[in-house]
Amino acid sequence: MNSDNSHIHDLIAKALASACSPEEARLLQQWLDESPANREEYQQIQQLWQDIKPAATPPRSYNTTAAWNKVDNRLQGTQPVLVPVKNRRSLILKGLTAAAVAIVVAGTLWWFKSARTSNIPQVIAANEGKVKSLELEDHSLITLRQGASITYLPGFNAQHRTVRLKGQAYFEVTPDPDKPFLIETPDHSVIEVLGTAFTVHTSDTSTTVVVSNGKVKLSGGNNSGSLILLSGEKGMNQPGKIWQQPNNDINYLAWKTGILQFNDQPLSEILTQVAGFYGKVIKVENAYQQTTTTLKATARFEGQSCAEAMHELQLLLGFTYRQEGDTIIVGQ
CATH class of the missing domain: 3.55.50.30 (Phage tail protein beta-alpha-beta fold)
Structure with a gap:
């Protein structure tokens, strides 16, 4: 879940605790309807909630009367309260229940968020019929053309920063010599970023790279070789060959501009x-x-x-x- 949607956590927590107002329920439903990824995320959180919810509910074998008596005895000698004993007992029990629910929901969401940032791939797609831009944790910027998507592990890993691209995207990568930025494509090409700004267009059988600024290394699948692309050059990996030439297409970024x-x-x-x-x-x-x-x-x-x-x-x-x-x- 993106940081700008963190308020959704609160709505999910309230929904799981059956505490949503009509307006909050409407907002949550609107978020769920935005994409299949949102619905899948909610279902995962809901499943986690169902799995651990019993831990927050006192077993039926507890003697609640005895427990209340202990609480009531400890209240003796305190300042008088205006709430009748019967109502006071109900309020305290409701408070304990609400606290338990809040702890369980918070724990569930913390666990889920922690898992997402460690080993659950994040998928970002431009499926709304328009270009979509995003910034990764390393401050690299990616612009996805309509229909394109990337998959990556939030936070990457210790050795490199890897994303998998389907479709077309423009990359402005933040340099980090100790942690190379790699792009994997459906035709098994691998693009290693040696500079900053370039566009990548993928299909199931080919990958095309056009460098706007800096330099990029394009490696083909099936041991078809590799090449270094400099600013103003285009490289393509096709079945059986990999080649480069000057980029003469002034409209290669028209979809973005x-x-x-x-x-x-x-x-x-x-x-x-x-x-x-x-x-x-x-x-x-x-x-x-x-x-x-x-x-x-x-x-x-x-x-x-x-x-x-x-x-x-x-x-x-x-x-x-x-x-x-x-x-x-x-x-x-």
């Missing part, structure tokens, strides 16, 4: 990047494909919809397009 720009580029390249940026499928009619490689445009899109961007390109280059289901068809 929200800015898509083109400088005298062919329409064929523009349509490919527009499709990726907006998450659309764009196809070109066969008879028009050759033309898209010769038509060029200079344009910049920021805060515009796909429809607005396509309309502006249409005005610049004179092509036509139509929507067929979820696909945009471009032609003469």
Whole structure:
């Protein structure tokens, strides 16, 4: 659970003790509905609560009358109280019960939080249809593209800082020569951070790294070798080969900045990047494909919809397009 959601601990404790107000119950339910991870976390805490709750409940064999008499005898000789004895007994017993519940809930949440920070992986995902940023314990910054996720152990370990990435993310890593920062990907590539700022794009079969600042070591799986990438370079690990080249894509961070720009580029390249940026499928009619490689445009899109961007390109280059289901068809 993130530190900015620590207030949820209080709501969970009250819920387990059946002490939530209607408004608190609504807030807790809203948090549970936000993600499957939240529901799983609540279920784990609830299970822990069920496992240890009996320890806080006096066994039925206790002689509560005798216990009360001992308490009552000790109260003799004290200053008079205005609460009747019967009510006083009820209040004290309720107080003891509430204290027991509070101790058990606090202990449960402390144990759970301690476990999370030691050996339970933390999963952070950008599943809300937008970019998500986070800061790790070492002050490294990670920006996840929509649909991406990372998995890591909070606090890392004594030897290195390792995260597992699915999807695309931008990393700004805090240097620590004694504790290397490693990124593992689905295709078994390993990225060792030797500098500070870079983007990683993963799939089940390949990994692409573009370095903005500093340098990065990219190692391929299955003994395919490794290479050092410097600022302005791109490296890719694909089945059977690993290679690098200068990065000529000025829009490689468009998903993060929200800015898509083109400088005298062919329409064929523009349509490919527009499709990726907006998450659309764009196809070109066969008879028009050759033309898209010769038509060029200079344009910049920021805060515009796909429809607005396509309309502006249409005005610049004179092509036509139509929507067929979820696909945009471009032609003469």
